[in-house]
Amino acid sequence: MRVLNRIGLVLGLLATSVMAHAGPALDGIQEKQATNWHAIIMFCLFVALTMGITYWAAGRTKSTSDFYTAGGGITGFQNGLAIAGDYMSAATLLGLSAMVYGQGYDGYIYMLAFFAGWPIILFLMAERLRNLGRFTFSDITAYRLDQGSVRTMAAISSLTVVCFYLLAQMVGAGQLIKLLFGLEYKIAIFSVGILMMIYVIFGGMVATTWVQIIKACMLLIGGTLVAILAMSRFGFSYSNVVQQATAVHKLGPKLMYPGSLLADPVTAISLGLGLMFGTAGLPHILMRFFTVTNAKEARKSVLYASGFVSYFFNVIFLLGLTGIIIVGQNGSFFEGGKIGGKLIGGGNMVAMHLAKAVGGNLLLGFLAAVAFATILAVVSGLALAGASAISHDLYARVIMKGKASETTEIKVSRIAVICLGFIAIILGILFEKQNIAFMVGLAFGVAAAANFPVLILSMYWKGLTTRGALWGGYGGLLSAVVFVVLSKSVWVDVIGRKAALFPYGQPAIFAMPIAFLLAYIFSKIDGSERAKQEIEAFEDQYVRGQTGFGAAGATTKH
Amino acid sequence: MSSEMYEHMRNNPKFIKLVAKRGRFAWTLAFIVLGMFYGFVLLVAFKPALLGRPIYQGSMVTIGVAFELFMFIFFWLLTAYYVRKANGEFDELTADLIKDAWKENK
Numbered sequence: 157m158r159v160l161n162r163i164g165l166v167l168g169l170l171a172t173s174v175m176a177h178a179g180p181a182l183d184g185i186q187e188k189q190a191t192n193w194h195a196i197i198m199f200c201l202f203v204a205l206t207m208g209i210t211y212w213a214a215g216r217t218k219s220t221s222d223f224y225t226a227g228g229g230i231t232g233f234q235n236g237l238a239i240a241g242d243y244m245s246a247a248t249l250l251g252l253s254a255m256v257y258g259q260g261y262d263g264y265i266y267m268l269a270f271f272a273g274w275p276i277i278l279f280l281m282a283e284r285l286r287n288l289g290r291f292t293f294s295d296i297t298a299y300r301l302d303q304g305s306v307r308t309m310a311a312i313s314s315l316t317v318v319c320f321y322l323l324a325q326m327v328g329a330g331q332l333i334k335l336l337f338g339l340e341y342k343i344a345i346f347s348v349g350i351l352m353m354i355y356v357i358f359g360g361m362v363a364t365t366w367v368q369i370i371k372a373c374m375l376l377i378g379g380t381l382v383a384i385l386a387m388s389r390f391g392f393s394y395s396n397v398v399q400q401a402t403a404v405h406k407l408g409p410k411l412m413y414p415g416s417l418l419a420d421p422v423t424a425i426s427l428g429l430g431l432m433f434g435t436a437g438l439p440h441i442l443m444r445f446f447t448v449t450n451a452k453e454a455r456k457s458v459l460y461a462s463g464f465v466s467y468f469f470n471v472i473f474l475l476g477l478t479g480i481i482i483v484g485q486n487g488s489f490f491e492g493g494k495i496g497g498k499l500i501g502g503g504n505m506v507a508m509h510l511a512k513a514v515g516g517n518l519l520l521g522f523l524a525a526v527a528f529a530t531i532l533a534v535v536s537g538l539a540l541a542g543a544s545a546i547s548h549d550l551y552a553r554v555i556m557k558g559k560a561s562e563t564t565e566i567k568v569s570r571i572a573v574i575c576l577g578f579i580a581i582i583l584g585i586l587f588e589k590q591n592i593a594f595m596v597g598l599a600f601g602v603a604a605a606a607n608f609p610v611l612i613l614s615m616y617w618k619g620l621t622t623r624g625a626l627w628g629g630y631g632g633l634l635s636a637v638v639f640v641v642l643s644k645s646v647w648v649d650v651i652g653r654k655a656a657l658f659p660y661g662q663p664a665i666f667a668m669p670i671a672f673l674l675a676y677i678f679s680k681i682d683g684s685e686r687a688k689q690e691i692e693a694f695e696d697q698y699v700r701g702q703t704g705f706g707a708a709g710a711t712t713k714h
Numbered sequence: 715m716s717s718e719m720y721e722h723m724r725n726n727p728k729f730i731k732l733v734a735k736r737g738r739f740a741w742t743l744a745f746i747v748l749g750m751f752y753g754f755v756l757l758v759a760f761k762p763a764l765l766g767r768p769i770y771q772g773s774m775v776t777i778g779v780a781f782e783l784f785m786f787i788f789f790w791l792l793t794a795y796y797v798r799k800a801n802g803e804f805d806e807l808t809a810d811l812i813k814d815a816w817k818e819n820k
Contacts, residue, residue: 261766261778265758268782272751275789279740279747279796395774412776413766414758421759428755452805455797462793466786699720702733703808705815706716 191338194521195528199337202370202529203351209366213359220552220562223360223569224291224544225446230365232453236460238365239444241372242537243270243435243465246530247328247596249379249472253507256476257484260401260411263476267469269428273435274462278455281436284615284701285445286454292541293442293607294549297614297629300693302622302686304554309629311549313606314439316633317599318542321438322535322576324595326584329531335501336508336524341588348532349581355536356543356573361447364536371526371533376468378519378526382507383471385514386478394474401480406496411480423662430664434600437607440541451704472507479506482513489513535580543572594645597661601640605632605667613675615701618694621679621687628675635670639663722815732807739799743792750785 221227230238248270256263289295294310326345333344355363390396398412405411435441448454487493489509491500499505508527512520547569552560560568610629613620640646642658660666679687700706723729757765765778 261776264779264782268751268754268785271786272747272789275747275793275796276744278793279744283740283800398774410766412779414762414778421756424755424759425752428752432751452801455800459790459793459797463790466790470783470786695724696717696720699723699729702729702736703723703811705719705723705812 192336192517192521192524194518195337195524196521198521198525199528202374202525206355206363206367206370209370210355210359210363213362213366216362217358217360217566220291220548220565222362223566224540224548225443226361226365228447228449230447230449230453232448232456233460234365234369235444235448235453235457237372237464238368238447239441239457239461240464240468241368241375241530241533242441242444243461244372244375244468244530245325245534246332246527247324249375249527249530250332250504250507252469252472253476253479253510254504256473257479257506258503259415260405260407260477260480261413262415264473265414266427266431267472269431270435271462271466271469272428273432274458274465276432277436278458278462281612281615282445282454282458283451283704285442286448286451287701287704287707288615288697289442289446291443291446291548292544293439293611294545294553297610297625298553299614300690300697301614301620301625303557306622306625306629307549307553309626310607310610311545311554313602313629313633314545314549315542316637317437317439317603317607318538318545318576319579320595320602321440321599322538322542322580323583323587324599325531325535325538326580327587327590329528329535330584330588331502332504332527332531335505336527342585345581345584348535349577349584351532352535352539352580353573353577355532356539357570361540364533364540365447367529367536368533371529372464374526375530376464378511378523379468379471379475379507382511382514382519382523383474383478385519386482386510387474389482389514390478397474397477397481401477404485405480422665423660426660426662426665429668430597430600430604430662432604433608433664433668434604437603437611438599439545439603439607440537442611443537443541443544451707475507475510479510483509486513539573539576539580542576543569546572590650594640594643594650597645598637598640601636601663601667602633604664605636605671606630607632609668609671609675613672617679618691618698619679620675621682621684621690623682623684623687624675624677624679627678628671631674632667632671636663636667639667719815719819722818723811726811726814728807728811728814732804732811735807736800736804740796743796747789747792750788754781754785 216227217223219227252263252267255266285293285296288299292310292314294307294314297310298306326348329348330341330345333339333348334341337344339347355367359366387397390400402409402411407415444457445454448457483489483499483506485495486509487495489500490497499509501508508520508523511523515522547565551568552558552565606629609632610620610625613628614625639658639660640663642656643661643663644656645661647653647656647658765776765781767777769775769777769780
């Protein structure tokens with residue numbers, strides 16, 4: 157009851173503060189990097205709530221199925237929110253609004269590329285994913301192929317994706333929290349790492365899902381609130397916003413043109429491919445297809461998820477555009493008060509400054525808490541996906557050859573979570589000063605070039621054999637990594653060489669065909685007895701993939 | 715036993731009908747999305763000026779923004795259409811198919 161009262165109080169305060177700050181008046185006083193109590197209190201409320209949920213979830217996490225997939229008892233709507241939550245990281249909110257702020261229309265193009273993968277996943281993959289898999293997507297690639305080697309390959313590429321994504325999130329989290337909460341970088345990294353471990357170890361997928369759901373709701377509400385308040389200054393007219401934004405932005409009318417970001421066709425197409433098919437190869441997203449009761453709910457969850465994602469991207473577009481006028485023309489958000497100079501806290505802070513400008517410190521605090529919660533939820537999902545690759549694929553299937561007991565398998569995955577957590581903390585601290593912009597790109601690149609081709613071929617192409625899958629998977633993984641390392645973002649920006657050896661920042665357009673080609677060639681020339689059996693086994697897999705007969709069902713309800 | 719069930723289903727003409735119907739439907743939708751999306755990407759790459767033009771003289775809304783917003787909504791409506799059909803018509807066909815296979819298995 158006391159908690160409820162407190163929430164009521166906070167909401168009341170939020171409402172009054174919002175009204176008080178709805179006018180255009182802005183206070184020029186900056187509390188830069190001072191400890192932000194609004195944010196900390198709201199974040200503590202979030203942690204208290206999610207800890208309560210973790211405690212409740214811990215009591216329900218008994219079997220491996222509970223741990224990896226919440227017993228398959230999540231509804232389509234809940235899962236849709238959770239997928240949207242997994243997909244909308246803090247980088248999405250801050251990075252994309254900053255991109256619109258800086259580049260205008262280019263940011264909106266990026267968002268469409270991020271979104272367009274969803275319908276494709278639903279039309280071509282969701283059905284078979286749900287009908288063939290149980291805990292991880294390797295269940296599908298290894299369905300009729302050699303368990304040991306194919307699962308090892310899938311686990312390695314999953315872990316590569318998870319590690320890069322995790323590291324990008326951790327470094328981002330440390331910097332963001334340092335800035336927003338006024339906490340030390342190391343303290344921020346440790347608190348993210350340890351909270352994540354608690355959620356995943358005790359609450360498994362049940363807790364991870366609920367953390368994700370709560371955070372998705374907070375993010376949707378917070379973003380919408382800022383957008384409404386910002387738009388109210390322009391009489392809710394998109395034309396007014398664009399008119400004023402193009403008038404003040406340094407790009408002028410070019411603001412609404414596709415610009416420098418996608419200057420050459422190869423980059424544009426490669427980015428489109430990478431984002432679209434990378435989404436379809438992210439292990440923590442694919443895992444979400446197994447948390448629902450049946451294929452019906454799996455389809456519904458994609459419908460809800462893509463609805464939320466597409467709505468939120470349009471909100472972010474408005475945040476970026478209104479930010480150009482509200483934040484970009486206000487000296488108090490720039491270092492030294494110089495309009496057009498460097499934004500306080502760096503370029504990614506547009507959404508945060510906007511929240512402060514339209515809703516005062518309380519709204520800033522709320523959005524900061526949302527950003528922290530977002531990071532926490534995303535790293536939890538990633539850690540769980542990584543742990544399942546270790547415990548379910550490598551330990552239970554490869555090392556123990558399916559003879560591990562459920563209790564030891566869960567124990568192994570909990571140990572894996574602890575290891576991943578500490579690796580993330582240590583790397584997060586080591587990489588504090590590094591340019592990590594390439595890591596998310598690399599994660600998507602590997603997902604698109606290593607995970608996706610083998611996964612889609614194993615579902616659709618009868619002729620895929622173990623040898624082909626291994627060549628395709630490892631070939632895609634290696635080429636994606638090599639292309640990124642040789643590109644400007646690593647070769648020049650990180651290693652410090654003069655010129656990049658690979659001219660494009662996006663590897664997908666080159667790495668994906670390599671993976672498909674290798675998988676095709678080595679399947680075709682594989683004349684072994686095993687290959688023949690694997691091709692024959694496609695028939696049964698095909699029927700199960702189409703009908704769902706024999707697929708894993710829900711074991712418990714939540 | 716599973717394998718026999720799959721055998722029954724595979725030989726049922728309803729299975730062939732289901733697979734053909736759903737496959738055609740899913741691929742059609744996928745081609746619409748892929749065609750529009752990559753068509754748009756090609757416009758971005760080769761005809762950026764076109765996308766920056768207003769939808770009519772004096773409007774602040776550019777062709778690029780209008781087309782993208784349309785795609786955001788239209789793609790989502792396509793997913794809704796797919797879910798509706800798959801959860802209704804196709805799932806009924808599938809349930810029917812499994813029932814037939816059980817009968818044959820007895």
